[in-house]
Amino acid sequence: MPLRLMSWMKLFSAAIVIAALLYKIREKSMAESPMPxxxxxxxxxxxxxEKGDDSVRNFKIAISNQDLDDLKARLSLPLRLTPPLENANFTYGMNQNTLKEIVQHWRLKYDWRKREALLNYYPHFMTKIEGLDIHFMRGSAQTKGAKNIKVLPLLLIHGWPGTFVEFYDIMPLLTTPQEDSNVVFEVICPSIPGYGFSQGSAKQGLSHLETAQIFLKLMKRLGYDQFYLQGxxxxxxxxxxxxxxxxENILGIHLNMFVANSLGPNLKLILGAILPAGIVVSHEDQEKLYPLTEKFGMFARETGYLHIQATKPDTIGAALNQSPVSLAAYIMEKFSSWxxxxxxKEVNGGLLHKHFPIDIDKILDNICIYWFTGSITTSVRYYAENFSPKAVANNLDSIPCRVPSAMSAFPHDLLNQPKNFIAHKFYDIVSYSDQLVGGHFAAMERPKLLARDFHQFVNTVETREN
Incomplete structure (x- = not known):
């Protein structure tokens, strides 16, 4: 049999297999699970x-002198560090020599009172929802006299090991008029329950589903029945x-770091590793997913924390809450490789390079929020709640999201899926943007890129709706 004919038959056979699998995927995806x-x-x-309290109270970040003196005293204690292995850099985690430099900077140069004043630039508030004090920061829209500017509400949501501190550089790009945009935003930036100034749950079971309900109640309490989302x-x-x-409450959703975790994308991931590029996964999307051994290796290297926090959060929480140096080592290492x-591979994990995209004091602001609120344990418990059998069984991944959606893929994020993977979850993808630079902390690293992409998405949705 001619070689060309054999190759054609192999491709034809592969096409039949793919068609059968895609049909099964489509058949299964059409049988939607019930909403949790x-x-x-x-x-x-x-x-x-207790008796309900719907009031929204002013809140100001004001760390006591006693707590500040306690931090300074702990940072002044002799460091018990183990010399790093020769030429190990950050391959074993936080390099101890780098940690020593960071602690010295924190102790001698970092000025919390100045940072505190900066953090209070935007007004902060507290309100009680479902028995918890929920903190949020607010950025008011400013049209600056510009005509034909539409003001829209936006719920801006952080992650771990971040806090509301992530959004200080992007806030002015969202609340003031931008070039080629007809919208500005009234930004509500809450702290996830158990993070920073938001009270942690006293009971088991508060996962992302329950948080979604709390945040919807927050927005409705503030008078917003419909709003945009970014996170x-x-x-x-x-x-x-x-x-x-x-x-019915969401005007549109814009995401950086996103995943569709259902049968369709997972089968495509496997098929794409076997079949030639372009059949299941486009040539330009190959680097997002393959080679699998390299991607899985990276993911395994970077997610050891996830297993600990999803299984024994109180153990690691107790250790981190005892020492600011330990807390800094744990969180700073994530800011390096993410x-x-x-x-x-870098000597100081890139953290102390002059071209590192996030100022060291901004990362310390974030760490200080965890330290002064004592919230590291309640923050890592969030993993255990979200990986519990109850949370996993909700099967929300298989229920379509039909609101206008946009994805901004930053090349050094932990995970990026191609558009045809994401489409199994998001049924109305307005835009999918591959950014040229940036990683996991996009709002801190590349606020202009993220803000521009978000503005473009919202302008498109608003034009389409009109």
């Missing part, structure tokens, strides 16, 4: 339910849950 049922009025606070990391998952469960995948 949530208690509409749970109580996550300690003890028994990465946990913010992406919470936003996706909101858009899936409450589509900003650029090759940073673990």
């Amino acid at each position: 049922e949530l208690d509409p009025d749970p109580w996550w606070g300690p003890g028994e339910r 990465g990391d946990w913010g992406s998952i919470i936003a996706t849950s909101m858009a899936t469960m409450y589509p 900003t650029h995948r090759d940073n673990y």
Whole structure:
């Protein structure tokens, strides 16, 4: 048999197999799972339910001198560090020599009182929802006299190990008029329950589904029945849950770091590794997923924390909450390798390079929020709640999200899926943008890129709706 004919027959056979699998995928995807049922009025606070309080209270970040002196005292203790292996850089995690430099900077140069004043630039508030004090920061829209500018509400959601601190550089790009955009945003930026100034649950079971309900109640309390969503990391998952469960309330959803975890994308992932590029996964999307051994290796290297936090959060929480140096080592290492995948090969993990995209003091602001609020344990418990059998069984991944959606893929993020994978979850993808630079902390690293992409998405949706 001629070689050309054999090759043609192999491709034909492969096409038949793919067609059969895609048919099965489509058949299964059409049988939608029922929407998860949530208690509409749970109580996550300690003890028994108390009388409701719907007030929205002013809040100011004001760390006591006693807490500040305690931090300084702990940072002044002799460091018990183990010399790094020769030429190991960040391949074993946080390099101890780098950690020593960071702690010295934190102790001698970092000025919390100045940073605190900057963090209070935007007004902060507290309100009680389902028994928990929920903190949020607000950025008011400013049209600056520009005509034909539409003001729209936006819920901006952070992730781990981030906080609301992630959004200080992007806030002015969202709240003020931008070139080639006819919209500005009234930004509501809440802290996830158990993160920073938002109270942690006293009871088991508060996952991204329950958080979605809390944040919807927050927006409605503030007078917003319909609004846009933007988020990465946990913010992406919470936003996706909101858009899936409450589509009538969501004008559009924009995500950085996104995943469709259902039968279709997972089968495509396997087929794409076997079949030639272009059949299941386009040539330009190959680097997002393959080679699988390399991608799985990277993912395994970067997600050890996830297994610990999803199984024994209180153990690691106790260790991190005892020492600011330990907390800094744990969180700083994530900012290193999640900003650029090759940073673990660098002597100081890239953190102290002059071209590192996030200022060291901004990362310390973020760490200080965890430290002063003592919230690292409640923040990592969020993993255990979201990987619990109950949370996994909700099967929200298989329920379509039909609101207008946009994805901004930053090349050094932990995970990026191609558009034809994401389409199994998001049925109305307005835009999918491959960014040239940036990693996991997009709002801190590349605020202009993220803001521009978001503005373009919203302008497209608003034009289409009109």
